[in-house]
Amino acid sequence: MTFDFAIVLRFKEALLLGLWTTLQLTVICVVLGSLLGFLVGMARSANSPFVRVPARAYVEVFRGTPVIVQLFWFFFCLPLVIGTEIPNIVAGIIALTLYMGAITSETFRASLKSISREQYDACTALGLPHATQVVHVVLPQALLRAAPTLLSNCVSLFKESALLSAVGMADLMFIGQNISNNTARPVEVLTVVALIYFAIAFPLTRVVTRFESRVLAKLSA
Amino acid sequence: MDYAFDFYSVLSNTDVLIDGLLVTLELTVAANVVGLVLGFGVALLTTSSIFPVRVLSMLFVEFFRCTPAIVQIIWFFYCVPILFDVYIDSITMGIVALGLNLTAFNAEAYRASIQSVAREQMDASVALGFGPVQRTLYIILPNALRLSLPVLVTNGIGTFQQSALVALVAVQDLMYAGKSLATQTYRPIETFTAVALIYFVISFVVAQCVEFAARRYEPTSR
Amino acid sequence: MTQSSPAPLLQSDDRLGTQRGAPAAGTAAPLVQVRNLHKGYGPNIRVLKGLSIDMQPGERVVVIGPSGGGKSTLLRVLMGLEQIDEGSIRFAGKPYIEASPAGRRTTIDTVVRRQIGMVFQHYTLFPHLNILNNLILAPCKVHGENKATATARARALLARFGLEAKAEAYPNHLSGGQKQRVAIARALMLDPKLMLFDEVTSALDPELVAEVEQVILQLAQQDMPMVIVTHDMWFAKNIASRVIFCAGGVVVEDGPPEQVLGSPREERTREFIERVFHIR
Numbered sequence: 191m192t193f194d195f196a197i198v199l200r201f202k203e204a205l206l207l208g209l210w211t212t213l214q215l216t217v218i219c220v221v222l223g224s225l226l227g228f229l230v231g232m233a234r235s236a237n238s239p240f241v242r243v244p245a246r247a248y249v250e251v252f253r254g255t256p257v258i259v260q261l262f263w264f265f266f267c268l269p270l271v272i273g274t275e276i277p278n279i280v281a282g283i284i285a286l287t288l289y290m291g292a293i294t295s296e297t298f299r300a301s302l303k304s305i306s307r308e309q310y311d312a313c314t315a316l317g318l319p320h321a322t323q324v325v326h327v328v329l330p331q332a333l334l335r336a337a338p339t340l341l342s343n344c345v346s347l348f349k350e351s352a353l354l355s356a357v358g359m360a361d362l363m364f365i366g367q368n369i370s371n372n373t374a375r376p377v378e379v380l381t382v383v384a385l386i387y388f389a390i391a392f393p394l395t396r397v398v399t400r401f402e403s404r405v406l407a408k409l410s411a
Numbered sequence: 412m413d414y415a416f417d418f419y420s421v422l423s424n425t426d427v428l429i430d431g432l433l434v435t436l437e438l439t440v441a442a443n444v445v446g447l448v449l450g451f452g453v454a455l456l457t458t459s460s461i462f463p464v465r466v467l468s469m470l471f472v473e474f475f476r477c478t479p480a481i482v483q484i485i486w487f488f489y490c491v492p493i494l495f496d497v498y499i500d501s502i503t504m505g506i507v508a509l510g511l512n513l514t515a516f517n518a519e520a521y522r523a524s525i526q527s528v529a530r531e532q533m534d535a536s537v538a539l540g541f542g543p544v545q546r547t548l549y550i551i552l553p554n555a556l557r558l559s560l561p562v563l564v565t566n567g568i569g570t571f572q573q574s575a576l577v578a579l580v581a582v583q584d585l586m587y588a589g590k591s592l593a594t595q596t597y598r599p600i601e602t603f604t605a606v607a608l609i610y611f612v613i614s615f616v617v618a619q620c621v622e623f624a625a626r627r628y629e630p631t632s633r
Numbered sequence: 634m635t636q637s638s639p640a641p642l643l644q645s646d647d648r649l650g651t652q653r654g655a656p657a658a659g660t661a662a663p664l665v666q667v668r669n670l671h672k673g674y675g676p677n678i679r680v681l682k683g684l685s686i687d688m689q690p691g692e693r694v695v696v697i698g699p700s701g702g703g704k705s706t707l708l709r710v711l712m713g714l715e716q717i718d719e720g721s722i723r724f725a726g727k728p729y730i731e732a733s734p735a736g737r738r739t740t741i742d743t744v745v746r747r748q749i750g751m752v753f754q755h756y757t758l759f760p761h762l763n764i765l766n767n768l769i770l771a772p773c774k775v776h777g778e779n780k781a782t783a784t785a786r787a788r789a790l791l792a793r794f795g796l797e798a799k800a801e802a803y804p805n806h807l808s809g810g811q812k813q814r815v816a817i818a819r820a821l822m823l824d825p826k827l828m829l830f831d832e833v834t835s836a837l838d839p840e841l842v843a844e845v846e847q848v849i850l851q852l853a854q855q856d857m858p859m860v861i862v863t864h865d866m867w868f869a870k871n872i873a874s875r876v877i878f879c880a881g882g883v884v885v886e887d888g889p890p891e892q893v894l895g896s897p898r899e900e901r902t903r904e905f906i907e908r909v910f911h912i913r
Contacts, residue, residue, distance in 0.1 A: 254614040255607045256575035258481075259586060263607060266599035311714050312757035316771035316823065317747040326770060330761045345477075352479035356579055363482060376489035384478045384486055391477035408805050409760045 194375070198382045201369045208365035209386060215361065216348045218283055223290025223347070224340065230291055231298030245295070252292035257350050261285045265357045282354045290347050297343060301335035302328070335409060338402035345394045349387065362386060420596040421605045431588030432609060438505050438584060439571040445510030446570065447563065450517025451552070457522050468518075475515030480573050484508045488580040505577040505584075509570055516566045517559075524558035525551055564621045568614050575610070585609060662726045663687045664827060664858055665711070671719035671732075672706055680706045682882035683720075688860070693853055695861045695873035695890070699905060702880040704862045708831045711860065712751045713741040724748065725826065747775065750820030751829040754836050756812040758804040758819070764791070765800045768819050775823065783822070790818045794848055810841030814848050821852075828852065828859040835864060846872075866909055870894055878902045 198205070233245035252260065264285040269275050305328055313323040355364035366383035370376040421428075456468035475483065487508040492498060499507075528551060536550045578586035589606035593599040665688040672681040681703045688694055696704045709715045711722065713730060716739040722730040729745040732738075758767050768787035772778040791797050794814045804812055813833055820828065830849065834842045846868050852859065853872050863869055869876060869890065876893035878886040878901070886893050886902040897903045 250615060251607075251611055254572075254611040254618070256572040256586065256610055258575045258578075259589075259603065259607045259610060262590070263603045266593065267603055270600055308753060308755055308757045309759070311709075311712075311753065312759070314714055314746075315712050315749075315751040315753075315820070317743065317775045318771055319774065322770075322774040326762075326774065327759055331759075334761055349477075349479040352481050353576075356481070363479065363485075367485065370489065376486075377493055380482070380486045380490060384474075384482050387478045387482060388474060392473055395473070395477060408803060410805060 193378055195378050195382070197373060197375055198369075198378050201365075201379075204365050204369065205362065205383070205386070208360060208362035211359070212348070212351050212361040212363075215279075215283065215286070215354065215359075216344070216351050219286040219290050219351070220344045220347055222283070222287040224294050224343075226287065226291030227294025227296075228298050230295035231302065234295060234299050235302055248288075249292045249295055252289050253296070257285075257289055258353050258356060260289060261353055261357055278357065278359055282357065282359055286347060286351060286354075289350065290343065293343050293346065294340065297336050297339040298332065301332040301339075304335055305331055331409065334405055338398050338405055341394065341401065342398045345391050345398070348391060348394075352387070416601060417598060418601050418605075420598045421592070421601045424592055424596070427588050427592055428585065428605065428609065431583060431585035434502065434583055435571070435574050435585040438502065438509060438574045438577065438582075439567075441506040442509035442513050442570050442574070443567045445506065446513030446517045446566070449510070449514040450563075451521050451555070453514055453518035454521035454525060454555075455547070457518060458525060472515045472518050475512050476519065480512055481576050481579065483512055484576050484580060501577075501580065501582045505574070505580075505582045509574055509577070512573070513566060513570045516569070517563055520559040520562035520566065521555050523562075524555040527558060528554040561621070561625060564617075568617055571614060571617075572610060663723075664690045664692070664725055665860075666723040667707075667711075667720070668722070669720040670707070670710065670717060670722070672703075672710060672715060672717045680882055681710070681717075684879070684883055686877065686884060686887075688858070691856050691858055691874075693859050693861070693872055693874045694877060695863060695869040695875070696877045696879050697863070697866070697869060697893075697905070697909075698879040698885075703882045704879050705831055707879065708751070708829050708860060708862055712749060712829055713743070713746040715739075747823065748826040749829065750823060750825030750827070751831065752813070752816045752820055752833050754832045756804070756809070756816050756836075758812055758816060760804050763801050763803050764796070764807075764815050767804070767815060768822050771819070772822050787818070787822060790821060791815075793851075794818055808841060809837045810844045813837065813841075813845045817845075817848055817852075826858065828857055830859060830861040830863070832862055832864065834868070864909070866894065866906070878905065880905070 230245050230249065233241045234249070236242050236245075261282065264281045265278070268281055268284070309327060309331070310323070313327055318327070351361060352363040354361050355367060358364070362383060366379055370379040373379065453468050453472060456464050457472060459465045459468070484505070488501070488504055491504065491507075532550055532554065533546070536546045541549065574584060575586035578584055578590060581587065585606060589602050593602040596602065665686070667684060667686040667688075670681045670684040671679070673679040680701075684703065684707065686694075696707065698704050706715065710717055710730070717730065717732045718737075719732050721728070721732065724745050725748070727742070727745055729742050731740050733740065758764075759770070762770065765784060765787055768790070769778075769780065769783040772783045772786070773780055788797060788800060791800055794817070796811060796814060796818070799807060799811060799815070804815070807815065816833075817828075833849075834845050837845065842865070846865075849859070849861070850872060861869070861872065873890040876888065876890045877884055878893055878897070878899070880901055886897055886899045892898070893902060894906060897906055
């Protein structure tokens with residue numbers, strides 16, 4: 191058995207195009223999902239059960255089901271439910287955004303909860319008005335605390351985006367699989383695809399670890 | 412919305428879904444056994460004092476943690492038969508792929524907890540005359556297991572959900588059964604909703620039980 | 634005050650008695666009047682059981698007593714951080730905190746509250762802001778002071794406490810003693826009429842205690858009224874103009890430091906003082 195990794199180079203452009211699609215989809219879903227997650231995280235700390243309960247149900251459903259099932263549901267069912275065709279890319283973005291929103295809301299909720307009662311006491315002792323307390327003390331600390339996990343959620347979403355290939359979107363994985371089928375060289379092509387994902391995700395996880403210890407050191411004061 | 416729901420098509424085919432669910436559960440349980448056992452071994456290797464052992468085992472962990480699970484599964488199904496010139500039945504292959512993925516994630520959980528087993532515990536066990544093997548078995552393992560249990564359970568549930576990916580390489584699990592049922596009956600909404608519900612109920616119930624148990628056995632201070 | 638209290642408390646009751654009516658000409662109105670304070674956590678734990686104290690302007694009150702005796706709770710109530718079950722507090726002659734008998738809600742006058750500053754055991758600096766911004770956040774946001782004058786005042790205050798070099802540093806780069814001095818400066822930025830110190834040196838390494846106590850002594854020389862909860866009896870002796878021994882949710886003994894610390898009249902006070910001095 192001989193391997194010819196040079197064959198992969200012939201498909202350099204196609205793979206890069208797939209990677210570009212993967213990155214674009216990731217960024218869109220990360221941005222939309224983080225905003226959604228922030229709102230839902232707030233909703234989960236709300237006093238009214240009419241806000242809190244639906245928010246929790248949403249999070250539990252999206253964390254409690256396989257992402258691939260969510261993806262299939264939005265691909266095959268959403269058009270039927272709303273009664274009109276929707277482009278594949280829209281269904282894909284909706285599914286991954288909702289997933290990102292669910293995991294990110296947990297991140298925000300945990301970081302809000304991590305702010306100690308003493309910080310609130312200090313705000314009261316200084317007579318800070320409620321708005322100042324939220325804008326200048328609570329939110330900055332919560333965001334700082336959430337930032338490393340948020341970044342690690344981005345890495346997760348980058349990896350999950352490979353599922354879009356299963357519903358026919360031309361991302362890195364989809365193009366890799368096509369090349370692999372057409373050339374009958376799965377070992378070379380799929381290994382390179384895996385390495386590309388690794389080359390992007392791994393450095394990011396290192397950054398997360400570094401970043402996290404710095405944030406924790408800062409907030410421990 | 413004027414869609415006429417018809418859950419009968421799902422209900423009349425529950426046996427198909429149950430057969431699929433059994434395969435899913437088999438994959439999950441077997442992969443968890445692999446992940447729990449190998450994960451601890453790999454975690455010990457990543458804390459080894461021998462440099463090549465440490466680097467290789469860390470590379471193994473990081474590779475599985477930093478690539479999409481679907482890429483790993485498809486890689487296994489396409490490449491392992493070519494590389495090793497063997498035929499392995501698809502369920503075993505699924506167990507290996509999911510199990511190694513879980514091994515990497517569990518190794519990370521074990522490693523974090525091994526490192527947090529207090530230095531004094533180690534000093535004390537040396538002072539008490541335990542050898543390295545005894546130290547590992549009596550001091551490190553129980554401590555690491557206890558500390559990492561919440562993460563191990565979360566990872567285990569994660570593998571239950573990731574097992575749906577093997578449907579893409581034609582393993583006839585719950586997701587696969589749902590896919591074929593949806594095409595046969597032309598009832599994707601009912602079918603995929605039912606499939607999602609099954610995954611959800613199992614994940615949710617297990618997670619809640621574990622959380623309940625954790626709260627019971629480890630009362631938080633104050 | 635307990636009913637069974639002997640001579641010294643009756644004396645102080647007499648004094649309070651004259652003030653409860655119209656204050657005689659020339660006597661200043663009490664700065665703080667605590668009346669019949671009751672406070673519990675949940676149905677079973679009663680921390681304060683009808684505690685009353687009057688504090689005159691310029692007084693430095695040190696509150697001592699066994700843990701769980703209600704010292705810290707008293708301070709937190711004074712700061713307006715806690716709801717109370719019964720009682721009232723007046724500050725500088727004005728109503729400040731009142732428990733409404735039926736509604737189980739405490740009304741706290743936030744304008745009055747702004748005249749009180751507090752320093753906590755665990756520093757509670759804002760970790761995401763540098764020292765300067767920790768100091769100017771409240772003046773700028775509460776009093777609408779402009780940033781330039783607040784910054785100038787903050788730098789002057791830091792210089793006074795020997796911390797001018799740390800103005801741009803973040804709290805995690807400071808030692809515990811430095812953090813606590815910054816916390817005091819932060820409270821002083823609001824020109825409080827009363828300072829509360831809740832075990833401010835108990836989280837510190839022994840060698841850092843003196844630098845913080847020094848700053849508080851400096852404030853004492855400027856006649857800043859203060860209420861201090863501390864376990865450090867030597868510090869208590871140095872700074873107090875009056876010592877209150879608080880146990881079981883009531884004032885057990887109340888008087889000048891020489892008396893309460895030196896020759897306590899109450900058996901419980903004596904026991905406590907002996908135990909604490911022997912441990913140290």
